[in-house]
Amino acid sequence: MITPDEFKAAFRLHPAGVALITADPSGTPIALTASSVSAVSADPPLVMFSVSVQSSSAEVLRRAETVVIHLLASHNVDLAVLGATSGVDRFADTGRWSRLSTGEPVFDDAHTWLRAQVLHRIDAGGSTVFVCTGIQARLAETASTDGLVYRNRTWHRVGADSVVELPQLVAG
Amino acid sequence: MITPDEFKAAFRLHPAGVALITADPSGTPIALTASSVSAVSADPPLVMFSVSVQSSSAEVLRRAETVVIHLLASHNVDLAVLGATSGVDRFADTGRWSRLSTGEPVFDDAHTWLRAQVLHRIDAGGSTVFVCTGIQARLAETASTDGLVYRNRTWHRVGADSVVELPQLVAG
Numbered sequence: 001m002i003t004p005d006e007f008k009a010a011f012r013l014h015p016a017g018v019a020l021i022t023a024d025p026s027g028t029p030i031a032l033t034a035s036s037v038s039a040v041s042a043d044p045p046l047v048m049f050s051v052s053v054q055s056s057s058a059e060v061l062r063r064a065e066t067v068v069i070h071l072l073a074s075h076n077v078d079l080a081v082l083g084a085t086s087g088v089d090r091f092a093d094t095g096r097w098s099r100l101s102t103g104e105p106v107f108d109d110a111h112t113w114l115r116a117q118v119l120h121r122i123d124a125g126g127s128t129v130f131v132c133t134g135i136q137a138r139l140a141e142t143a144s145t146d147g148l149v150y151r152n153r154t155w156h157r158v159g160a161d162s163v164v165e166l167p168q169l170v171a172g
Numbered sequence: 173m174i175t176p177d178e179f180k181a182a183f184r185l186h187p188a189g190v191a192l193i194t195a196d197p198s199g200t201p202i203a204l205t206a207s208s209v210s211a212v213s214a215d216p217p218l219v220m221f222s223v224s225v226q227s228s229s230a231e232v233l234r235r236a237e238t239v240v241i242h243l244l245a246s247h248n249v250d251l252a253v254l255g256a257t258s259g260v261d262r263f264a265d266t267g268r269w270s271r272l273s274t275g276e277p278v279f280d281d282a283h284t285w286l287r288a289q290v291l292h293r294i295d296a297g298g299s300t301v302f303v304c305t306g307i308q309a310r311l312a313e314t315a316s317t318d319g320l321v322y323r324n325r326t327w328h329r330v331g332a333d334s335v336v337e338l339p340q341l342v343a344g
Contacts, residue, residue: 002286002306007217009311010284014243015189015319015330016210036210038188040222041297045179048222048301050212071186077336112182114174122294124303125213129220131296134174139181147187149330151319156334158187164249164320164327 015151018072020083021049022097022105023064029097029105030057031090033083035150037069045134047116050127056086062128066102066117066135070110074146074157079107081155100136111140187323190244192255193221194269194277195236201269201277202229203262205255207322209241217306219288222299228258234300238274238289238307242282246318246329251279253327272308283312 002010016035023030032055040046047069051058061067072080082090091097097107106113116132146159174182188207195202204227212218219241223230233239244252254262263269269279278285288304318331 002217002309004215004217006309006311007211007214007286007306010243010286010306010309011211011219013245013284013312013315013317013319014191014209014211015187015321017187017323019186036212037186038208038210038222039179039183039186040208040301041224041299042176042179044297045174045176046297046299047183048220048296050210050220052213071182073185074336077338081338112185114179114182120294120296122292122303124220124292125216125218127213127218129212129301129303131294131301134179134182137174137178137182139178140185143185143324145185147185147321147323148336149187149319149321149334151189151330152315155336155338156330157336158321158323158328158330158334162321162328162330162334164246164329166253166327167250 012152015149018080018148018150020070020072020079020107020110021067023061023067024103024105025064026060029091030060031083032057033080046131047114047134048129048131050129052127058128062121064118066104066115067132068104068106069114069116070107071112072148073111074148076109077148077155079109080148111145113138184324187321190252190320190322192242192244192251192279192282193239195233195239196275196277197236198232201263202232203255204229205252218303219286219306220301220303222301224299226298234293236290238276238287239304240276240278241286241288242279243284244320245283246320248281249320249327251281252320283317285310
């Protein structure tokens with residue numbers, strides 16, 4: 001088995017898209033930044049993410065039947081920071097968020113979000129893996145927005161300026 | 173429930189780090205590119221990823237007890253393309269890969285890889301979610317390598333040139 005430090009070193013340089021996850025199972029909304037969101041299946045529409053049990057929002061999140069997964073663009077980096085900062089009231093700026101008719105908080109600056117129903121909560125080491133079905137979506141109106149990536153403790157932008165030119169595949 | 177097309181549209185713009193996963197449970201090595209690899213827990217060291225059952229390697233991968241997860245850098249984009257291209261022999265260039273003493277194939281250009289034991293295989297829609305424990309690692313010798321990201325059907329580079337400047341958090 002490798003050590004926790006080796007494991008963290010391996011993943012520190014692995015880039016990840018950034019999402020802000022909100023829920024409100026108990027009348028007190030929560031929001032947390034997650035870099036583990038990934039699409040599992042399109043038909044049925046399934047998405048998964050993991051959250052450390054040490055996260056301040058973990059206990060409330062485990063009780064949620066539905067969540068809103070905001071897929072953040074680079075201009076949403078302030079939302080990513082907000083959801084990753086300890087000890088702040090993430091809902092203090094009441095002009096930034098509203099509630100869906102079903103009650104979940106949404107941050108209106110996010111160009112894409114999914115409302116999803118939690119299907120499975122799987123305990124895995126010091127984290128919980130959530131598998132959810134998409135039940136409602138707001139889709140970006142344009143594909144020209146840059147994406148937001150977290151890597152090596154830093155926020156990054158991906159878009160037209162970061163495209164990699166493909167080399168020719170060399171035959172063996 | 174949202175449609176598969178809406179779900180795909182939502183995730184098309186969500187950036188993801190890129191990995192090449194190899195295994196050889198049956199004497200015929202497999203390699204496939206995955207953009208769903210994420211760290212779940214550092215202690216114990218747990219990693220998860222999902223693979224579509226439609227992938228040509230899915231059936232062999234389900235039989236694997238161990239896998240090697242190569243976390244790719246931008247200069248490894250040819251490995252990412254190789255593992256994502258249908259109908260090619262991904263092991264044809266015998267100078268590019270070798271075998272660990274435990275038998276798994278490794279592509280030597282990858283600066284970081286984890287050998288991991290499969291703990292759980294979870295059926296989820298048209299995919300299988302794998303949860304694995306890290307048991308051996310090769311770590312990058314330098315943090316100066318750029319990362320590789322997949323977004324909107326395009327490969328991207330993240331590194332010093334893609335850093336986002338942080339705005340000041342505005343109090344509510």
